[in-house]
Amino acid sequence: MTMALALRYAARSDVGVVRQGNEDSGYAAPRLLIVADGMGGHAGGELASATAVATLADIADEDLGQGEALTRLAEAVESAGATIGLVVADSPELAGMGTTVTGLYWLADGDTARIAIVHVGDSRGYLLRDGELSQITHDHTYVQTLVDSGRITEEEAHTHPRRNLLMRALDGMQVAEPDLSVREARLGDRYLLCSDGLHGVVSNDEIARILSSREPTVCVTELVDLALSRGAPDNVTVVVAHVIEGEDAAALPVVVGAAGEPRVRARLPRVHFPDDAQVDPNAPDLPPVVDGGPPTSELPMVSGGAPAASRQPWSRQRRTLAWVLGIGAAVLLAVIALVLVGSAWVRSQWYVGTSNGSVAVYQGVSTFPSLATLVTVTDIPVADLPPLEAGLVTNGISAQGQAGADAIVAGLRDRACVAIPRPAYCPPLPAPTPAPAPSPSSSVAP
Numbered sequence: 001m002t003m004a005l006a007l008r009y010a011a012r013s014d015v016g017v018v019r020q021g022n023e024d025s026g027y028a029a030p031r032l033l034i035v036a037d038g039m040g041g042h043a044g045g046e047l048a049s050a051t052a053v054a055t056l057a058d059i060a061d062e063d064l065g066q067g068e069a070l071t072r073l074a075e076a077v078e079s080a081g082a083t084i085g086l087v088v089a090d091s092p093e094l095a096g097m098g099t100t101v102t103g104l105y106w107l108a109d110g111d112t113a114r115i116a117i118v119h120v121g122d123s124r125g126y127l128l129r130d131g132e133l134s135q136i137t138h139d140h141t142y143v144q145t146l147v148d149s150g151r152i153t154e155e156e157a158h159t160h161p162r163r164n165l166l167m168r169a170l171d172g173m174q175v176a177e178p179d180l181s182v183r184e185a186r187l188g189d190r191y192l193l194c195s196d197g198l199h200g201v202v203s204n205d206e207i208a209r210i211l212s213s214r215e216p217t218v219c220v221t222e223l224v225d226l227a228l229s230r231g232a233p234d235n236v237t238v239v240v241a242h243v244i245e246g247e248d249a250a251a252l253p254v255v256v257g258a259a260g261e262p263r264v265r266a267r268l269p270r271v272h273f274p275d276d277a278q279v280d281p282n283a284p285d286l287p288p289v290v291d292g293g294p295p296t297s298e299l300p301m302v303s304g305g306a307p308a309a310s311r312q313p314w315s316r317q318r319r320t321l322a323w324v325l326g327i328g329a330a331v332l333l334a335v336i337a338l339v340l341v342g343s344a345w346v347r348s349q350w351y352v353g354t355s356n357g358s359v360a361v362y363q364g365v366s367t368f369p370s371l372a373t374l375v376t377v378t379d380i381p382v383a384d385l386p387p388l389e390a391g392l393v394t395n396g397i398s399a400q401g402q403a404g405a406d407a408i409v410a411g412l413r414d415r416a417c418v419a420i421p422r423p424a425y426c427p428p429l430p431a432p433t434p435a436p437a438p439s440p441s442s443s444v445a446p
Helices: 044-057 066-090 142-148 154-158 204-213 216-229 262-266 313-348 387-395 401-416
Strands: 005-014 024-028 032-039 101-109 112-120 124-129 132-135 179-185 190-194 236-245 254-257 350-355 358-363 373-381 397-399
Touching (some): 005 024, 005 032, 005 101, 005 216, 005 254, 024 044, 024 236, 032 044, 032 190, 032 236, 044 066, 044 101, 044 254, 044 262, 066 101, 066 112, 066 179, 101 124, 101 179, 101 190, 124 204, 132 204, 142 401, 190 204, 190 216, 204 216, 216 236, 350 387, 350 401, 358 401, 373 401, 387 401, 397 401
Antiparallel strands (some): 024 254, 032 101, 101 112, 112 179, 124 132, 124 190, 190 236, 350 358, 358 373
């Protein structure tokens, strides 16, 4: 008799070689696998990815049918986006943060199994079956739209200057409609979910080789180590699962990356985080508890048996006054320092927004338009953009410096220039190469 199918899985996340913090999050459980790649300043990316993983993980213990699973996955993505919006509302300096999310929900009924897939962004899902690796998700990036339209090749996409420009993500502002699908699962299938920190530096052939010959725990270790050996310019998160017969006796939930860090969870009081059976080796320890000393009611005694405070009231008042003045001075200095640091930070930020109906570049943050400086007004009307891009620009697209803002503007111009008739501000299309004139046919006399 054929045994029931199940998943054997492992997960690992690493900050990489270049980044200072890990904004990726990952999750693996018997019914659910998730990878999320966060983005945004003020460590907002780690909060966004942790929120997405925690929200989707709420359905990990639910026994769902195929239709229910797709519905619940879509609802979880919507809920994650809404929660990210609430986090931004609580802390406006986090505006511009967002995350990708890619998840697989395991649907098994005896020896028949399927997977439900939910996907937003450019993290990826892969399937290795019978030695052949295939990508089972579709990147929501600007360069992928160019590839889909035949304007560039897959090889050119790998080095395109705007390859990291996302067209869809969970940011709490725009509703991100996820891709949803269901696929058949077979014994021996091997699934990989990963952030672009892996697939950006490790080739498909290398991924297939490691997946085909290793157990999940060894796979995640070797894949991350290979990315690190290539310089790992981004955070690297990997979740691997093999379809096996029977149950995996060690099948306990695993949380990695930002979602497993206590300091991140402490900053998200609205979010319910899943249990974690594995301590993340990259998670920092909680700060030690500081002993504040004996209770204030335990005053030292002086000769005569009376408390010292009752024998020296004027001395106590002077100490209290000095303490109040010291605290006040410290608070004032902290406020001044905060204002100076905040002002410098605002001046260091850039975004692409709108000005009088046209795409414009600003120095500052879109959530504080009164503090932003208008740098450039382009000749691109917002009305010429597709609805998604128009909505993103209206809310403001955060950029990495002026060069990043210029790259975003160039990408928006490309999107606007797809329209027919072609707007006048678009660069002219190259003239078609004329076909060579046919040579006169020669005749041979009989």
